[in-house]
Amino acid sequence: MHSWFWPGIPVCISSALILAVSAVCSGCYTLKQGTAMLGYLNRAIPLEDLTEKGGEEDRRFAEQVEAIRRFAMEELGLKESKNYTRYVELDRGYLAAVVSASAKDSFTRYEWWFPVVGKVPYKGFFNPNDARKEQAKLEKKDLDVWIRGVSAFSTLGWFRDPLYSYMKEYSTGELADLIIHELLHATVYLKNHSQFNEELAEFVGSEGSRLYMEKISSSGTAPAASGAAGAEQEAADAKADGSAYIAFIQELIAELDGVYTSGISREEKLKQKAEIIAAAQKRFAENYDTLFKTEWYRGFSTLKVNNAYLELYRLYYEENDWFKDLYARSGADLPAFIATAKTLTGKSADPRVELEEKLMNKR
Numbered sequence: 001m002h003s004w005f006w007p008g009i010p011v012c013i014s015s016a017l018i019l020a021v022s023a024v025c026s027g028c029y030t031l032k033q034g035t036a037m038l039g040y041l042n043r044a045i046p047l048e049d050l051t052e053k054g055g056e057e058d059r060r061f062a063e064q065v066e067a068i069r070r071f072a073m074e075e076l077g078l079k080e081s082k083n084y085t086r087y088v089e090l091d092r093g094y095l096a097a098v099v100s101a102s103a104k105d106s107f108t109r110y111e112w113w114f115p116v117v118g119k120v121p122y123k124g125f126f127n128p129n130d131a132r133k134e135q136a137k138l139e140k141k142d143l144d145v146w147i148r149g150v151s152a153f154s155t156l157g158w159f160r161d162p163l164y165s166y167m168k169e170y171s172t173g174e175l176a177d178l179i180i181h182e183l184l185h186a187t188v189y190l191k192n193h194s195q196f197n198e199e200l201a202e203f204v205g206s207e208g209s210r211l212y213m214e215k216i217s218s219s220g221t222a223p224a225a226s227g228a229a230g231a232e233q234e235a236a237d238a239k240a241d242g243s244a245y246i247a248f249i250q251e252l253i254a255e256l257d258g259v260y261t262s263g264i265s266r267e268e269k270l271k272q273k274a275e276i277i278a279a280a281q282k283r284f285a286e287n288y289d290t291l292f293k294t295e296w297y298r299g300f301s302t303l304k305v306n307n308a309y310l311e312l313y314r315l316y317y318e319e320n321d322w323f324k325d326l327y328a329r330s331g332a333d334l335p336a337f338i339a340t341a342k343t344l345t346g347k348s349a350d351p352r353v354e355l356e357e358k359l360m361n362k363r
Contacts, residue, residue, distance in 0.1 A: 036126035037159075044086035044162040061168045068176045071212050072183050076204075077335045077342075079187040083161040084179055093166045094149030097131035098124045101143040102307035105269045106260045107253070109311050110143055111194075118192035121315060124150070146308035152178055154185035161186070176212045181205030187338070190346030198316050200341060203323040207334055237293040245297045249313045252280045256310070277305050322352065330359040 051062045065084055072078045100122045101110035111119040125131040128147075135145045154161060161182060167175060184201045259272045284291075285301035292298075303309075327337055340358050348354045 032130060033124070033126055040088050040090075040126075041086075041159055041162065044088045044160075047085050047087055047163070050087045057168060064172055064175060065163060065179070067216075068179050068212060069183075071176075071215065072180050072208065075335065076180070076208055076211075077338050078180070078183040081160070081183070081186060083183060083186060084163050086160055086162040087165070088162045089165045093169075094151055095153065095164060096124045096126050096150055097128040098122045098148050098150050099131050099134045099138070099145065100148070100308050100312060101138045101145045102311045104142060104144050104307060105266050105273070107257060107307060107311055107314060109315070110138065120194050121311075124153070144306035144308040146306065146312065148312070152182050154182045154189075172216070173209050173213050177205045177209035180208035180212075184208075184338070188341045188344065190344060190351055193346060193351050195315060196351045199318045199323060202316050203318075203327070204334070204338060204341075207327070211334060238296065241292045241294050241296060244291055245300075246313060246317050248280075248284065248291070249310065250317070252277070253310050253314060255280075256307075281305070326356055326359065330362070336362070 047062045047065065050058050069084055073080050102108060103110075109121045111121050112123050113119050123134060125134065131147050135147055138145045151164070151166065152161070167178070170178065181201045181204065184204045185197065188200065189197055255276055256273060259269055259276065262269075264272075281301045281303070285298075288298055288301070327334075330337065337359070340362070341355060343358060344351055344354055
């Protein structure tokens with residue numbers, strides 16, 4: 001992964017980017033991004049070909065993908081499709097570079113508008129150099145900017161979303177989370193409601209993956225560990241560290257938000273912002289070994305943190321467990337939860353209210 005991507009950002013693994021649809025629908029942006037996207041799709045081979053021509057690892061990967069797809073569509077009720085039935089070999093560990101931006105003195109995210117999908121708080125590029133050019137334009141507008149790599153995106157049914165070679169390195173749980181997350185986007189997508197779309201997909205991907213792992217563990221069909229001994233414990237440690245990191249970032253966001261919403265001058269806000277971030281990074285470094293079990297997040301202490309980076313956590317990770325709480329109150333039935341989400345119109349100002357009303361009226 002390129003040095004200007006920080007690999008510790010959790011959304012890198014399961015990020016829903018509606019890049020392909022945007023590329024097809026948006027002026028001159030179409031030419032470069034659409035051509036690159038179609039180039040990938042044209043290189044895709046059927047998963048069966050990978051199984052026949054590849055080795056044991058390829059066969060196991062294809063079997064896992066097909067089992068996850070069946071679970072997602074047949075048991076969770078996600079939309080039937082040919083997504084993840086084709087495979088693309090890539091020479092890098094990410095699919096696209098994605099640019100996000102925010103005001104420097106508030107968590108006001110910058111948004112792009114595209115036909116079909118409406119407003120989205122990111123813009124994706126298959127060529128990282130194009131992402132850097134977009135970054136430069138935004139920085140001239142005095143915005144905080146962040147570029148990240150993403151490993152998957154949903155085309156909302158416009159194309160058959162393929163698998164990519166780097167996904168073979170994912171654990172079964174990570175692969176299930178990614179596929180269910182992206183299939184949820186292809187099943188439920190509300191125009192101009194990016195926050196809701198991402199948080200819903202994040203919750204369904206995580207809970208769906210948990211249920212899938214629970215199923216294969218109880219049935220004895222879980223794949224044998226292919227890596228070093230203790231891989232299961234390593235996965236548990238990584239998950240725990242991810243939760244701890246998100247909690248730390250959310251505390252930092254809350255502290256900064258208090259400054260941004262105060263009545264002090266912009267100059268003073270920026271001064272306090274720098275001081276708060278520096279103090280948080282110092283605290284993070286000093287307490288790292290007591291907070292985390294892996295080395296995955298240690299780089300945060302030297303990261304050039306800005307609002308665009310932090311805003312990603314406001315977009316992808318809810319702060320108050322709202323979806324988890326609603327899921328529990330409505331019966332903790334994920335297929336029913338998804339079925340209700342599929343009936344949302346997206347016309348209300350807040351899809352959360354509509355989802356809650358529909359779920360609770362079924363109780």
